[in-house]
Amino acid sequence: MKLPDDIETNILLRNNTPVDDFLGLSPTEIHHLLYDTFSDKSPVQFRNDIDDKTLDQIPLFRIAEEYLKIIQRDKQIKLTPLGALPKKVMVELYDKRILLEEHIESGITKLWREEDSVSIRSARLTAELAGLVKKVTGKLTLTKTGTKLLETNNRLQIFRQFFQAFTDKFLWSFNDGYPEQPIGQLGWAFSVIMLDKFGDQHQTVDFYADKYLKAFPKFITFFRHDYSTVERQFFRCYGVRTFDRFFLWFGFVTVDKQKNFLDLDTDKFKRTDLVKSIFKIDDQ
Numbered sequence: 001m002k003l004p005d006d007i008e009t010n011i012l013l014r015n016n017t018p019v020d021d022f023l024g025l026s027p028t029e030i031h032h033l034l035y036d037t038f039s040d041k042s043p044v045q046f047r048n049d050i051d052d053k054t055l056d057q058i059p060l061f062r063i064a065e066e067y068l069k070i071i072q073r074d075k076q077i078k079l080t081p082l083g084a085l086p087k088k089v090m091v092e093l094y095d096k097r098i099l100l101e102e103h104i105e106s107g108i109t110k111l112w113r114e115e116d117s118v119s120i121r122s123a124r125l126t127a128e129l130a131g132l133v134k135k136v137t138g139k140l141t142l143t144k145t146g147t148k149l150l151e152t153n154n155r156l157q158i159f160r161q162f163f164q165a166f167t168d169k170f171l172w173s174f175n176d177g178y179p180e181q182p183i184g185q186l187g188w189a190f191s192v193i194m195l196d197k198f199g200d201q202h203q204t205v206d207f208y209a210d211k212y213l214k215a216f217p218k219f220i221t222f223f224r225h226d227y228s229t230v231e232r233q234f235f236r237c238y239g240v241r242t243f244d245r246f247f248l249w250f251g252f253v254t255v256d257k258q259k260n261f262l263d264l265d266t267d268k269f270k271r272t273d274l275v276k277s278i279f280k281i282d283d284q
Contacts (some may be wrong), residue, residue, distance in 0.1 A: 016028050023190075028191070029042075030095060034189075043193065044283060055156070059157070060122070070089060077089055079135070103116075126166045128164065130164070137222055176240055187212065187215065188242070192279060195247065196279070202270045213240075235263075235264075254269070255267050255268070
């Protein structure tokens with residue numbers, strides 16, 4: 001049934017009207033941002049001129065590349081009985097010193113198992129979700145796509161597939177004890193827009209988390225009053241997922257630490273040039 005012209009016009013007008021809580025984006029733009037992020041209608045898109053110098057500055061991608069090269073060199077990796085990377089591979093990757101784990105660097109723990117390095121484990125799982133690696137009968141091998149992209153040194157396509165798998169398929173909640181809802185992950189591109197808009201100055205996680213919550217207020221309903229307020233739990237969840245294990249892992253921010261270790265309550269973050277080197281952003 002077709003709506004009357006005046007009603008249809010009002011709906012279109014409302015859907016395309018800038019909303020303050022969306023930082024001036026319209027509901028239609030937010031819809032594309034959330035559910036069709038890399039389409040030509042989305043306010044955030046990949047640049048077409050991402051070069052090797054830029055890719056060299058993306059830590060998690062560099063780990064993924066080194067991981068793929070190990071499989072290419074050894075033909076396959078035999079997983080442990082628990083389905084994890086063997087210690088030998090973990091040590092080889094960690095010794096590249098690309099992303100360091102504070103608990104390992106401080107001597108609290110040693111690198112014994114895959115779960116001791118959240119970044120390496122995340123890169124490994126994302127490579128599979130990206131269709132670059134496959135697991136068959138306890139062994140990891142490159143897929144035909146992964147093999148071809150490595151042989152042709154098509155780093156940009158590897159990055160595109162890896163990044164899209166990380167943002168769309170890899171569950172960010174897998175790495176923490178917060179609610180399994182996609183807090184931070186749904187609307188990651190909105191966080192990139194915030195970083196582009198405000199990241200030229202050092203800002204706390206709370207600054208961004210507050211704006212994210214105004215855009216997506218339902219997420220706070222998944223927290224309960226127990227060890228702290230629901231607001232503080234939400235802010236820390238957003239901080240861990242978006243800043244600690246997304247922005248920092250991809251080199252999108254630098255951190256001005258207030259203590260020896262990362263403290264998402266007090267540390268301040270600033271945007272790096274990578275954001276503008278990787279994304280075209282139309283934020284009005």
